[in-house]
Amino acid sequence: MHLADIDYQALSKDSYLHHRRVDAKLLSSAFMLIAVLAAQSITPLVVILCFLLSALISSKLPLKTLLHLSFYPLFFSSLFIAILWSSNASLGLLSIFKALSSAWIMISLVATTPYVDIFASLSKVLPSLLVDLFLFTYRSFFILIEKVSDLIKVIRLRGGYHPTHPIRNIKNFSSALALLFIRSFEMNDRMYQIYSLRGYQGKLPLREERRPWSIHEGIILLISIGCMLGALI
Amino acid sequence: MSHIHIPDGILAWWIWLPALILVVGLLTLIFKGWNQEEARRLIPLAAMMSALMLITMSVPLFIVPVHLTLAVLAGLMVGPKMAFLSILVVNTLLASLGHGGFTLIGLNTLIIGAEMVVGVYIFRFISKRLPTLPSAIVATMMGILLSLSMSVGLIATTVGLAEALPHEDHDHEEHDHSDEEGFILEIPERFAITLPEFYHVQTVSVIDDHDEHYKVLLISDDVEESMHELMEALIEAGWDMSDNSDLHHGWYLKDNVELHVKIDESKTDTIELELTLLSDEQLSDHDHNHDHDEEHNHDHDDVDTILSELNYLGFSGWLAVIMIYLVGILLESSATGFIYQSLKRIKKD
Numbered sequence: 001m002h003l004a005d006i007d008y009q010a011l012s013k014d015s016y017l018h019h020r021r022v023d024a025k026l027l028s029s030a031f032m033l034i035a036v037l038a039a040q041s042i043t044p045l046v047v048i049l050c051f052l053l054s055a056l057i058s059s060k061l062p063l064k065t066l067l068h069l070s071f072y073p074l075f076f077s078s079l080f081i082a083i084l085w086s087s088n089a090s091l092g093l094l095s096i097f098k099a100l101s102s103a104w105i106m107i108s109l110v111a112t113t114p115y116v117d118i119f120a121s122l123s124k125v126l127p128s129l130l131v132d133l134f135l136f137t138y139r140s141f142f143i144l145i146e147k148v149s150d151l152i153k154v155i156r157l158r159g160g161y162h163p164t165h166p167i168r169n170i171k172n173f174s175s176a177l178a179l180l181f182i183r184s185f186e187m188n189d190r191m192y193q194i195y196s197l198r199g200y201q202g203k204l205p206l207r208e209e210r211r212p213w214s215i216h217e218g219i220i221l222l223i224s225i226g227c228m229l230g231a232l233i
Numbered sequence: 234m235s236h237i238h239i240p241d242g243i244l245a246w247w248i249w250l251p252a253l254i255l256v257v258g259l260l261t262l263i264f265k266g267w268n269q270e271e272a273r274r275l276i277p278l279a280a281m282m283s284a285l286m287l288i289t290m291s292v293p294l295f296i297v298p299v300h301l302t303l304a305v306l307a308g309l310m311v312g313p314k315m316a317f318l319s320i321l322v323v324n325t326l327l328a329s330l331g332h333g334g335f336t337l338i339g340l341n342t343l344i345i346g347a348e349m350v351v352g353v354y355i356f357r358f359i360s361k362r363l364p365t366l367p368s369a370i371v372a373t374m375m376g377i378l379l380s381l382s383m384s385v386g387l388i389a390t391t392v393g394l395a396e397a398l399p400h401e402d403h404d405h406e407e408h409d410h411s412d413e414e415g416f417i418l419e420i421p422e423r424f425a426i427t428l429p430e431f432y433h434v435q436t437v438s439v440i441d442d443h444d445e446h447y448k449v450l451l452i453s454d455d456v457e458e459s460m461h462e463l464m465e466a467l468i469e470a471g472w473d474m475s476d477n478s479d480l481h482h483g484w485y486l487k488d489n490v491e492l493h494v495k496i497d498e499s500k501t502d503t504i505e506l507e508l509t510l511l512s513d514e515q516l517s518d519h520d521h522n523h524d525h526d527e528e529h530n531h532d533h534d535d536v537d538t539i540l541s542e543l544n545y546l547g548f549s550g551w552l553a554v555i556m557i558y559l560v561g562i563l564l565e566s567s568a569t570g571f572i573y574q575s576l577k578r579i580k581k582d
Contacts, residue, residue, distance in 0.1 A: 003287075003330065033335065037242055072331040073240035098242025103331035110329050127264055129272055130318060136280030137287070137322050144284045170564070174571030181281060181572070182579055188277035200273075 003141060005065050006107075010114045015059040016216070017112035022121040024217035029109045031224035035231035036101045042090065044231040045097035051223060052104040059112045069107050073099040136188065143184050151180050235344050235380035236290060236302060236327075237388065241334035248391055253339030256321065259346075263314045275315045282307040283319040287326055299561040304345045304380075305352030305373040306569045310576075313350050320345045344383045352376030352569075369573045373566035381558065421447055424508055426490050429466035433459045447508040456496050456504055463494060489513075 010018075017025065032048060039045050056066055074096065110118070115138050123131040155161055160172040192200075282303075289301040307316040321342045328335045356372035363371075418428050418437065424447065433455045441448035453459040460483065467485050468474055472492065475484035485492040489511045497503035548556045 003326070006330070033241070037246070037336065039242075069331050072238075073334075095243055099240030099334075102241035102335060106329045106331060106335060127260070129264070129269070129276070130260070130322070132273075132276055133279060133283065133318055133322050134325075136276055137283040137319075137326070140277075140280045140284035141287055144281070145288060148288060167567075170567050171571055174568055175575045177285075178572050178575030178579060181285065182576065184284075185278055185281045188281050192274075192277040 004145070005062075006110050007115065009059070009061055009065075009111045013060045013112075015112060017055055017059050017108065017220075019211070019216070020112075020220060021211050021213060021217050022113055022117045024213070024221055025109055025113055026118070026121055028220045028224040029105050031221075031228040032105045033102060035224070035228040036098055036105065038228070039094070039098065039231040042094055042097060044227065045094065045101055047230065048101050048227050049097060049104065051227065052101060052108055055108045056104060056111070059108065061107070061111050066107070070100060070103060073103040136192075139191075140184065140188055143187060144180075147180050147184060151176050235348060235377065235384040236300070236324075236333060237337055237341055237344070237384050238333050239337060239388070240331070241336045243334075244337065244340075244391055246336075248387075249334075249336045249340055251339075252343050253336075256339045256342050259317065260321075263317060267314060272315065275311050279307075279311045279315045279319050282310050282316070283322050286319065286323045290323060290327060291330075291332060299557065301565050301568060302345055302348070303565070303569060303572075304349040305356070305369075305376045306572055308349040308353035309356060309369065309569075309573055313353050316349050316353070317342070317346050320349065340387070344380050344387075347383060348376040348380030350376075351379050365577055366570045366574045369570035370566045373569040374562055377562050377565055381562075418449065418451075418506075420508065424490050424510065426487060426508075428492075429463070429470055431459060432462055441507075445510040449506050450497070451504040451506060452502055453504055454502070456502060459504060460494065460496060467492070486511075 032052075035044060035048055039048075116135065119131050119134045119138075122134075155172060155176055160176070161169055286303050286307060289303050292300060304316065304320060307319050310316070311319065321338070324333065324338045324341045324345070327333055328338050333341055352372045352375065355375050356368050359371060360368040417430055420426060420428060421442065423444070431451065431453075433453045434451050435454060436452040438450050439448070440450055451459070460481070464474070464478070464483055467483075470487075472485040472487045475486070478484050481496045483492075483494040485494070491509045491511055493505075493507045493509070495505050497505050
């Protein structure tokens, strides 16, 4: 799970895309995704992949993380691609490029934009309750992932794991998970009460984007619109 | 378990777009008749549940090649409406990391949402008669059976049954010919094709060389292995294999050349290889018959390949598939049951 790596990448690194407006990046990603879905030949996908690769390299995403994240779509599409490859190699290649480019579009977005900023931008169109759930989930993930790794160590140290007793293992892990869940929930609930005391009424006041639109936003939008038109025509 | 991992660009738009629209419609319905105050109070719990689902859905279990979803547990904890939102949030976050396509968020939300809704309502019905643990286990099993049938059915009818089978990344065992010298059969120029290298072939004799026909006999020390390797090499070289081909008879087509290869039944060490130049009329007839079966045929071959490679707990083939799903269902339902029972014990409300 690379959520923490991606989050660190988006928050602490500095690149051309990191400085661009979130709505411009979201629009650009949407146009690129349309281009990928509409592409019927390999050429527009190769162009899109080149743009995305240069964006990912310039955003200083570690190669190891990129390869690992690219492995997900490639592995999950491997069988389908194998079926196509035996009957039509170019269609197989088209599917590989589509899978890879759609994954890279999302990675280049989340690796250069903190999730909180994405949610803030989405709050203009999505129901506030859903946006709040995204934000709280995002926060809970980091609370839970840390506690889960501690919990696994504790269970092993206290002899709660026996390779030969699967039912006992499930029972132990389930009880520990339930306890962990309640503790984490209480922590989250306290946070919710603090929010309520400070005036939370169903919509978190998210930071408004203060970057002005510039020629650079125009450039990334033009590139993505160009890719979309190229794929559609 | 029922999460679809197909990346973007593979499923047709008419499959994923209606699912996305349906999810938007369901969200509108959920938000319309919902007490906002009550919903807000559930957010911390729902967020914790989403985070737990996010972790379990991104970590494959080591003992079985599937991952848990804990969707029914989410439904039991926060109710079906909020759990549906949690499932949508989890699928969106997973898709943003390339785990399942972005266009599949709608389909995945509907399938896992259906599992959750069925599980929750069955639990509510049977928990009046049975204790918490068995009720949660049975309800989760029912929910998973439904969602698994939905996802396997959807994948099998749209992409192919091979994609729907549980599988791990296997390295295909190939016969290494690096030390052997292959035999290249010279084909007359009028056919404008080349054939892959043959192995195990000892002698070749041309028995027919007319305008549109060319027939040779190959004597091999291992005819079945030769036929198998020839079949793989031809497919790799872009030849279309006919649906009624097998290890003893093979019909292949490339451009306007038809290749018929068969083991001579009277002489067990002989392969008969016949090349025919097809006219445009014959070619269009062939294409018409061939197109109907091609997709089904390749999928069928891949299903056979996966099934032959699949081995789980001493079972192989379809039994291994059933065992994998059975162990997965048992793990998910018992984890849901035990966690929910423990939560009930620790915190009654």
